[in-house]
Amino acid sequence: MITIHHLNKSRSKRVIWLLEELEMPYNIVEHQRDPMTNLSPESLKLIHPLAKAPVIVDGDVTLCESGAIMEYILNQVPSNTLRPNVDSDAYYHYLEWLHFAEGSLSLPVISSLIMSMETRDGTKPLDGYIAKELQLDLSYIENTLRVRRYFSGDCFSAADIMMTVMLEIAENLGLLENRPKIIDYLASMKQRQAYQKATRFG
Numbered sequence: 001m002i003t004i005h006h007l008n009k010s011r012s013k014r015v016i017w018l019l020e021e022l023e024m025p026y027n028i029v030e031h032q033r034d035p036m037t038n039l040s041p042e043s044l045k046l047i048h049p050l051a052k053a054p055v056i057v058d059g060d061v062t063l064c065e066s067g068a069i070m071e072y073i074l075n076q077v078p079s080n081t082l083r084p085n086v087d088s089d090a091y092y093h094y095l096e097w098l099h100f101a102e103g104s105l106s107l108p109v110i111s112s113l114i115m116s117m118e119t120r121d122g123t124k125p126l127d128g129y130i131a132k133e134l135q136l137d138l139s140y141i142e143n144t145l146r147v148r149r150y151f152s153g154d155c156f157s158a159a160d161i162m163m164t165v166m167l168e169i170a171e172n173l174g175l176l177e178n179r180p181k182i183i184d185y186l187a188s189m190k191q192r193q194a195y196q197k198a199t200r201f202g
């Protein structure tokens with residue numbers, strides 16, 4: 001049975017909602033935000049190094065990213081009606097909005113949320129947030145690439161194409177100091193013939 005690690009007032013509501021729509025059974029482990037910092041507690045870090053909600057655990061699978069978790073759950077119920085058929089026009093609308101929520105919309109919305117928070121000492125909360133999140137994400141990526149050649153395992157996949165283009169931006173901004181695995185990975189991606197063909201277009 002799927003266990004959801006739920007953080008109060010968080011995106012993990014998406015996962016509970018989906019499981020309820022599908023009438024699937026689940027266990028829930030509740031984690032409470034630190035009342036001072038609003039951040040997740042240590043208990044969530046024990047489940048996943050990013051310490052973000054949602055995280056699900058199902059047997060050997062531990063998965064973060066709410067969009068990926070939605071897909072995982074839908075795969076458990078092939079007859080579900082919550083994911084349009086792949087041969088329909090609706091499927092591509094579905095795919096676009098599924099990724100849009102976290103891919104494009106969350107950056108301006110969450111930045112606005114952070115900027116709306118007051119700090120007692122007058123510091124800019126967004127600066128601290130970006131620095132912390134960046135190091136957290138880059139450490140997670142660096143550690144993943146220590147144990148895997150590609151993001152999904154031993155084989156190159158579309159996930160590598162998605163990740164490489166964002167990591168290149170980070171590299172160009174000088175954000176990859178002390179990240180040898182990411183730098184090596186980017187160098188190997190840039191060797192790919194298809195990457196080089198794509199790069200001809202600027």
Ligand SMILES: N[C@@H](CCC(=O)N[C@@H](CS)C(=O)NCC(=O)O)C(=O)O
Nearest residue numbers: 010011039040052053054065066102
């Ligand atoms: N893109 C991730 C975002 C995860 C995320 O940022 N979760 C927030 C709650 S909505 C969190 O755990 N915040 C607590 C923290 O950063 O310490 C997803 O969709 O799952």
